[in-house]
Amino acid sequence: MPEFQGNRLLPEPVPSAQPSPVLRGVPTPERYGSAVEEGIPLDEYVAALRRYAWLIVAAVLLSMGFVWYKLQRQVPQYAAASSVRLVNAREEMAGDIAPGQVQDAQGWYTDPILSQIQLLRSRAVAAEVVDSLGLRLRPTSPGFPRSAIRSIHVSPGAPSGDTVSFTFRADRVEARMRGRAVAAAYGQPLDLGAVAVTFGGRPVGVPTATFQVINHQEAVLGALGAMNVSQVEMTNHITIQYVADDPVLAQQGANAFAAAFRDVSMRSAQTLSRRRRQFVEEQLRQTDGLLLVAQRQLSDFRRGVRAFSPREKFRVTEEGLAGFRLQRQDLLSEKQIYDQMARGLASGSGRESTEQVAALAASPEVSANAGIAALYTTLLRYQGDRDSLTTGRWSRAASNPDVQQLDSLITTYRGRLMRAVEARSDALAARIAVLDQVMSEDAASITELPEAEADEMRLSREVETLQKLVDDLRREQQEARIDEAVQAGQVDIVDLAMDPGAVIDPGTKRRLLFALLIGLMLGAGGALVLDRLNTAISRREDVETAMRAPVVAVIPRLGEPPRAASRLGKAKLLGRGGEPERTEQLVAVNDVQSAGSQAYRKLRTHLMFAQHGMPMRTLLVTSPGASEGKTTVTANLAATFAQQGLRVCVIDADLRRARLHGVYGLPRAPGLTEVLLGEVPLDEALRPSKVDKLHVLAAGRLVPHVSELLGGPGMGRLMRVLSGVYDLVVVDTPPVLAAADAEILGAQSDALLMVVRAGQTERHSAQHAAEQLRAVGARIVGIVLNDPDQKIGGHEKYAYYYDSYTDEVEADRA
Incomplete structure (x- = not known):
C-alpha cells in the first residue's frame, strides 16, 4: 500500500529488476471509415435466426395448429369408383353395314380415349348426374345420411336459394317450403311442387333437417369437381371416381356418371346416324325427281322423234362420248387407287406399306365404300389391340395365345380386305371395258344410226344412270336406318361402384409437413426482416462501421454462479467479518x-x-448509454491487469450511479468526491481490494455540479498523481449521451475504451457518442461488445472446452 503525507501520494519503491510495463493503445484504422460490403454472411443469418428463435417457433406452432384445426373441422370424405370400357359396339352389332370411323388429315393425331374422357368431363354428362341424383337439393349441414333418401326430383324452374325443412316423425315425414306444408309416410313422395323427395326410412339420430335449392350451374360444377377420371394404363378401360361426404352418395355419384356417360355416348352416336339418314333421304328425293323428269323426257322424245335434225343427233352423240370419256377417266383413277392399295396390302405389314394403305384408305373413293371401310377399320382395331399387348411394361411375347389369335385375325381380315379391294378393282376394270365398248359403238353409230336413235339412246342411258343412283341411295337409306336403330354407344359399363366404407385419408402427415415448412419459412423470413429492421447493434460489423474503431473483445454472459473449480477460492472472497463479498460479477x-x-x-x-x-497509463471506460455493462467491464478488466502483475488503480467516476464499490464489496464513501473536495486524504479513500495490487477509489457521496467537480483542476492533478504511482489507472465514467463527464475525463486520459451492448445499443447512438468523444480529442482504442444475451453467438462452442478443463482440475484436486 502506498504511503501518503496529507493529501499527497508518495510512490512506493519499485524493484529495479522488474521494469514497469508499458501499455500501448491501438490507433483507429482507416479502414473503419470505408464502406462495408453489402450482404450478410451466413453465420450472421444463423445468428439472426437464433435471436428470433421464438418467432420461428411461434410461426411453426401457429401454422401447424391452424392446419390441425382445419383437419379436425374437415368433414370426412368417401370415394367410390366405377369402371367403363370404350368399345365400338355399334360396329359389332351392325356388322359391315355400320360405317367405319372417318378420319381426316388431323384425325391421325387424335387419341380416341382422351376424346372420350373429355366427353365424360363435359357439362352435359354432369347435368344428367345432377338431375338423376337431385344434387340441386343440398343439406345445409353436412352429415345427413344419404341412405335415408330414396329419390329427389328438382324441377328446372325451382329458384335457387329456397329452403326445405323436414321433420321426421315415427310414422311419417313432414316438409315445409315457402309456407306450403305436406306430409307423407316413409316410402311415399313428398310433392312440394318444385321439389319432390321420397325418404325410404327415418334417419337415425336426425329429428329435423334443412335442405337448400342451389343453382343448376353450381350443382354441375360441384359434381365435376367431385369426379376424377383416370385411364388404366395400356387398356381402353376408364376408372370413374366420385368423392362425397357420404358413402352412399359417393357410390351413387360414381354409378350415375358411368350411366350418364354411356347414355350420352349412345345418343351422340344415334344423332350422327340420324343426320346421315336424313341427308340420304334428302338426296333420294332430289334424285327421284330427276329420274321422273328424265323418264318424261324419254317418253316425249319417243313421241316426237321426227322433230330432230341430223345435226342435233351428231351433237348429242358427241356430248355422250365426252361424258363417257370423263366417266372412264374417273373410273380409271379409282382403279389405280385400288390397285395401289392392293399392292400395299400384298407387300406386308411394314411401316411404309402401312402408311401407304392408311393414306389410300382415307381417300374419298375408298372411304365411300362402306364394306371396304368397315374391313379396314376392323383390321386397324385388331392391329391396335396387338400393339397394346406386345408393347409397354407388361408386353407379351409373340407366342402368347392372345397375340397369336390377334395375328390370325389380322391375317384373315387383311386377306378379306385384299380380296375386296381386288374385287373392286376388277369391277372397275369391267366398267371401263364396258364404257370402251359403248364408246366404240357410239362412235360407230354416229354414221350408222339415225339421229333419232342416238337421242333415244342418250335419254335411255340418263334414265338408267339415275335409276342406278336411286337404287344406291335407297340402299344407303336402309343402312342408315339400321345403324340408327342399333341401341348402343361406345361405352360399356364394366364394374359398378361398391360401398367405399373407409374414409379417405385427408393427407394429415403431408399437410402437417407442409405446414411445418411454411411455418419455418415464414418464421425465418420474419426473423430476418425483424433483424434487418432492428437498429440495435447485433454484429461486429455494425459496431466497427458506426464507431470507426475495432472490436477488441466480445464479452459473453456473466453473473452465473461460480463452478466447483473455484470453490477453493471462496475463502479468499470472504470479508473480514466472515460474510461473502458482493462479487458475483467479478468473474x-x-x-x-x-x-x-x-x-x-x-x-x-x-x-x-x-x-x-502512444504509451497508455490512464484508461477511461464508458458507454453510449446506460445499462450496457461498462462497470462490469471496468471491474473485471482492472482485475485481469492486476493478476498480470501490474499495479492498478480503478476509479469510480460515475458519481450519479456508482456501482463499482458494490462489485468489489467495498463501501461507497469516503471516495472520489471527498478527495476532490479536500475532505478526506487520498490514502484514506484508496482501499485495497481482495485482488493483489488492485486499489479502488470509490465514488463517494453524491454532490451537485458533478461535471464541474470532475472537470476542475483537482481531478487532473489526481489523475497525474495516480498515473505516476500505478502502472495503469482505469476510470469508470457515466455514459457519454447521459452526461458530459465522459467527454471531460476522456480529454484527460491516454486512451478510451467504449462498451456497447449487443441487441440494445442503437447504431446512431453509438456513432453519435464516438463523434462526441473524438470532438474533444479522446482516443478510442477499441470497442468492447458486451453480449450477455447471446445476440451474436459463437461463445457457447468454447464453453465446453473451459468446462471440461475445470472438471479435470477439480478431479485432480480431489
Missing part, C-alpha cells in the same frame, strides 16, 4: 476458467501487446 476472480473470464484476459492481452500507438 475474472470468481470463475477464472469461464468463457467470460477468458474474454477479459483476451481484452487485456490485446491492450498490452498492441504494436502501434
Whole structure:
C-alpha cells in the first residue's frame, strides 16, 4: 500500500529488476471509415435466426395448429369408383353395314380415349348426374345420411336459394317450403311442387333437417369437381371416381356418371346416324325427281322423234362420248387407287406399306365404300389391340395365345380386305371395258344410226344412270336406318361402384409437413426482416462501421454462479467479518476458467501487446448509454491487469450511479468526491481490494455540479498523481449521451475504451457518442461488445472446452 503525507501520494519503491510495463493503445484504422460490403454472411443469418428463435417457433406452432384445426373441422370424405370400357359396339352389332370411323388429315393425331374422357368431363354428362341424383337439393349441414333418401326430383324452374325443412316423425315425414306444408309416410313422395323427395326410412339420430335449392350451374360444377377420371394404363378401360361426404352418395355419384356417360355416348352416336339418314333421304328425293323428269323426257322424245335434225343427233352423240370419256377417266383413277392399295396390302405389314394403305384408305373413293371401310377399320382395331399387348411394361411375347389369335385375325381380315379391294378393282376394270365398248359403238353409230336413235339412246342411258343412283341411295337409306336403330354407344359399363366404407385419408402427415415448412419459412423470413429492421447493434460489423474503431473483445454472459473449480477460492472472497463479498460479477476472480473470464484476459492481452500507438497509463471506460455493462467491464478488466502483475488503480467516476464499490464489496464513501473536495486524504479513500495490487477509489457521496467537480483542476492533478504511482489507472465514467463527464475525463486520459451492448445499443447512438468523444480529442482504442444475451453467438462452442478443463482440475484436486 502506498504511503501518503496529507493529501499527497508518495510512490512506493519499485524493484529495479522488474521494469514497469508499458501499455500501448491501438490507433483507429482507416479502414473503419470505408464502406462495408453489402450482404450478410451466413453465420450472421444463423445468428439472426437464433435471436428470433421464438418467432420461428411461434410461426411453426401457429401454422401447424391452424392446419390441425382445419383437419379436425374437415368433414370426412368417401370415394367410390366405377369402371367403363370404350368399345365400338355399334360396329359389332351392325356388322359391315355400320360405317367405319372417318378420319381426316388431323384425325391421325387424335387419341380416341382422351376424346372420350373429355366427353365424360363435359357439362352435359354432369347435368344428367345432377338431375338423376337431385344434387340441386343440398343439406345445409353436412352429415345427413344419404341412405335415408330414396329419390329427389328438382324441377328446372325451382329458384335457387329456397329452403326445405323436414321433420321426421315415427310414422311419417313432414316438409315445409315457402309456407306450403305436406306430409307423407316413409316410402311415399313428398310433392312440394318444385321439389319432390321420397325418404325410404327415418334417419337415425336426425329429428329435423334443412335442405337448400342451389343453382343448376353450381350443382354441375360441384359434381365435376367431385369426379376424377383416370385411364388404366395400356387398356381402353376408364376408372370413374366420385368423392362425397357420404358413402352412399359417393357410390351413387360414381354409378350415375358411368350411366350418364354411356347414355350420352349412345345418343351422340344415334344423332350422327340420324343426320346421315336424313341427308340420304334428302338426296333420294332430289334424285327421284330427276329420274321422273328424265323418264318424261324419254317418253316425249319417243313421241316426237321426227322433230330432230341430223345435226342435233351428231351433237348429242358427241356430248355422250365426252361424258363417257370423263366417266372412264374417273373410273380409271379409282382403279389405280385400288390397285395401289392392293399392292400395299400384298407387300406386308411394314411401316411404309402401312402408311401407304392408311393414306389410300382415307381417300374419298375408298372411304365411300362402306364394306371396304368397315374391313379396314376392323383390321386397324385388331392391329391396335396387338400393339397394346406386345408393347409397354407388361408386353407379351409373340407366342402368347392372345397375340397369336390377334395375328390370325389380322391375317384373315387383311386377306378379306385384299380380296375386296381386288374385287373392286376388277369391277372397275369391267366398267371401263364396258364404257370402251359403248364408246366404240357410239362412235360407230354416229354414221350408222339415225339421229333419232342416238337421242333415244342418250335419254335411255340418263334414265338408267339415275335409276342406278336411286337404287344406291335407297340402299344407303336402309343402312342408315339400321345403324340408327342399333341401341348402343361406345361405352360399356364394366364394374359398378361398391360401398367405399373407409374414409379417405385427408393427407394429415403431408399437410402437417407442409405446414411445418411454411411455418419455418415464414418464421425465418420474419426473423430476418425483424433483424434487418432492428437498429440495435447485433454484429461486429455494425459496431466497427458506426464507431470507426475495432472490436477488441466480445464479452459473453456473466453473473452465473461460480463452478466447483473455484470453490477453493471462496475463502479468499470472504470479508473480514466472515460474510461473502458482493462479487458475483467479478468473474475474472470468481470463475477464472469461464468463457467470460477468458474474454477479459483476451481484452487485456490485446491492450498490452498492441504494436502501434502512444504509451497508455490512464484508461477511461464508458458507454453510449446506460445499462450496457461498462462497470462490469471496468471491474473485471482492472482485475485481469492486476493478476498480470501490474499495479492498478480503478476509479469510480460515475458519481450519479456508482456501482463499482458494490462489485468489489467495498463501501461507497469516503471516495472520489471527498478527495476532490479536500475532505478526506487520498490514502484514506484508496482501499485495497481482495485482488493483489488492485486499489479502488470509490465514488463517494453524491454532490451537485458533478461535471464541474470532475472537470476542475483537482481531478487532473489526481489523475497525474495516480498515473505516476500505478502502472495503469482505469476510470469508470457515466455514459457519454447521459452526461458530459465522459467527454471531460476522456480529454484527460491516454486512451478510451467504449462498451456497447449487443441487441440494445442503437447504431446512431453509438456513432453519435464516438463523434462526441473524438470532438474533444479522446482516443478510442477499441470497442468492447458486451453480449450477455447471446445476440451474436459463437461463445457457447468454447464453453465446453473451459468446462471440461475445470472438471479435470477439480478431479485432480480431489
